[in-house]
Amino acid sequence: MSLLFFIIRISLLGGLFFYVGKRLLVDTEIPAPWRKRLLLLFALCCLSVPFTILSRYFSATVGQTLGWVSFFWMAIAGLMMLGLLVVDILVLLFTGSHLLHKRIRAKSPPPPATNSDLAHANTQALSRRRFLRRITSGGVALSASTLSARGAVKTLQTPPVITQPIALRRLPTSMDGFSILQISDLHIGNTIGEAYVSAVVDAVNAAKPDLIVMTGDMVDGSVEGLRSHAAPLARLQAVHGVYFTTGNHEYYSGVEPWLVHLRELGIRVLRNERVRIGDEQHSFDLAGIDDYGAGRWAGHGPDIASALAGRDDSRELVLLAHQPRQVHEAKKYGVGLQLSGHTHGGQIWPWHYLVKAQQGGLLAGLSVHEETQLYISSGTGYWGPPVRILSRSEITRIVLRATPDSTAPAHVPG
Numbered sequence: 008m009s010l011l012f013f014i015i016r017i018s019l020l021g022g023l024f025f026y027v028g029k030r031l032l033v034d035t036e037i038p039a040p041w042r043k044r045l046l047l048l049f050a051l052c053c054l055s056v057p058f059t060i061l062s063r064y065f066s067a068t069v070g071q072t073l074g075w076v077s078f079f080w081m082a083i084a085g086l087m088m089l090g091l092l093v094v095d096i097l098v099l100l101f102t103g104s105h106l107l108h109k110r111i112r113a114k115s116p117p118p119p120a121t122n123s124d125l126a127h128a129n130t131q132a133l134s135r136r137r138f139l140r141r142i143t144s145g146g147v148a149l150s151a152s153t154l155s156a157r158g159a160v161k162t163l164q165t166p167p168v169i170t171q172p173i174a175l176r177r178l179p180t181s182m183d184g185f186s187i188l189q190i191s192d193l194h195i196g197n198t199i200g201e202a203y204v205s206a207v208v209d210a211v212n213a214a215k216p217d218l219i220v221m222t223g224d225m226v227d228g229s230v231e232g233l234r235s236h237a238a239p240l241a242r243l244q245a246v247h248g249v250y251f252t253t254g255n256h257e258y259y260s261g262v263e264p265w266l267v268h269l270r271e272l273g274i275r276v277l278r279n280e281r282v283r284i285g286d287e288q289h290s291f292d293l294a295g296i297d298d299y300g301a302g303r304w305a306g307h308g309p310d311i312a313s314a315l316a317g318r319d320d321s322r323e324l325v326l327l328a329h330q331p332r333q334v335h336e337a338k339k340y341g342v343g344l345q346l347s348g349h350t351h352g353g354q355i356w357p358w359h360y361l362v363k364a365q366q367g368g369l370l371a372g373l374s375v376h377e378e379t380q381l382y383i384s385s386g387t388g389y390w391g392p393p394v395r396i397l398s399r400s401e402i403t404r405i406v407l408r409a410t411p412d413s414t415a416p417a418h419v420p421g
């Protein structure tokens with residue numbers, strides 16, 4: 008993670024927490040002794056978030072312990088910010104309409120009030136405002152906490168296996184029904200450990216896939232800190248093997264040691280390269296490219312031209328690319344299907360809209376881009392808060408179908 012990106016992220020978090028803290032604890036005029044204690048607790052919770060994010064560089068244990076508090080708190084604070092912002096906008100609109108109404112009525116003013124009447128009216132107004140601030144802030148805090156708790160219960164369960172059939176025009180008819188199990192954005196580390204990973208592996212193996220692919224962001228931390236938590240990945244089993252391509256979080260976590268360790272676990276890493284899946288008579292190409300932003304690391308960066316150099320255009324081609332927006336390059340090279348992740352399906356509404364904008368309108372599910380189909384996994388794990396709202400975790404079972412009018416021949420090497 009670049010220093011500038013980290014500073015921007017922390018600044019945004021700081022602004023969020025300042026706004027929520029002021030609205031929740033200062034503007035409500037909580038009695039001074041309680042306000043000081045709550046502000047101190049609030050500040051400690053805020054500081055725990057960047058500390059947890061940085062912990063991947065020095066202690067996986069710290070992150071996995073503190074993350075349950077700091078990241079869950081981040082989800083609640085984010086939802087409180089949205090709720091309080093809506094309340095403030097409504098209050099602003101009401102105040103503006105009230106002032107406009109008073110201005111209109113000023114043409115026929117009421118009899119002048121006495122000083123005691125004005126003082127009494129001001130006292131009543133202040134009391135009403137204090138009551139409204141407290142009741143709306145308390146309601147927002149309760150709603151945010153309830154939504155986060157429900158989202159956590161949903162998220163911490165083993166993801167379901169979602170079946171997605173996809174027809175490919177160049178797929179040999181003999182490979183109709185070929186199954187690919189996609190794992191994406193597992194984010195081992197912080198609040199995802201060995202037990203969760205083991206449950207995912209069991210679910211994948213139970214589906215008896217022909218091929219397993221991992222489309223990046225598997226880890227959040229060093230090999231030394233997460234070795235035991237990633238160990239269940241060695242049990243993944245598929246007829247045609249297990250393949251991996253990098254996501255952005257591998258680069259934040261020390262990419263080179265992880266590439267070595269994944270190979271030790273029996274996982275084939277595809278870095279701007281392709282392999283044949285199947286036998287000489289019945290097969291398709293599988294390619295994998297580096298993450299969209301990997302060029303910031305020496306010796307890394309997506310290079311689809313190198314991955315596809317010299318390929319037979321009559322063969323079907325499946326591409327593993329972590330970020331969905333890489334499809335705009337993929338469609339220029341005759342890719343039949345791109346499998347991606349990265350977005351988590353937005354994870355927590357309404358952040359869906361920001362994620363979708365960052366990926367050029369792409370968020371989750373199946374879409375078509377000229378002759379290239381794109382499937383975006385909503386993620387097998389999650390990042391940060393162990394919470395999902397209006398999104399799902401998934402293990403994706405892609406079932407390849409030969410189109411009914413497919414003329415795709417079985418590939419015979421020249």
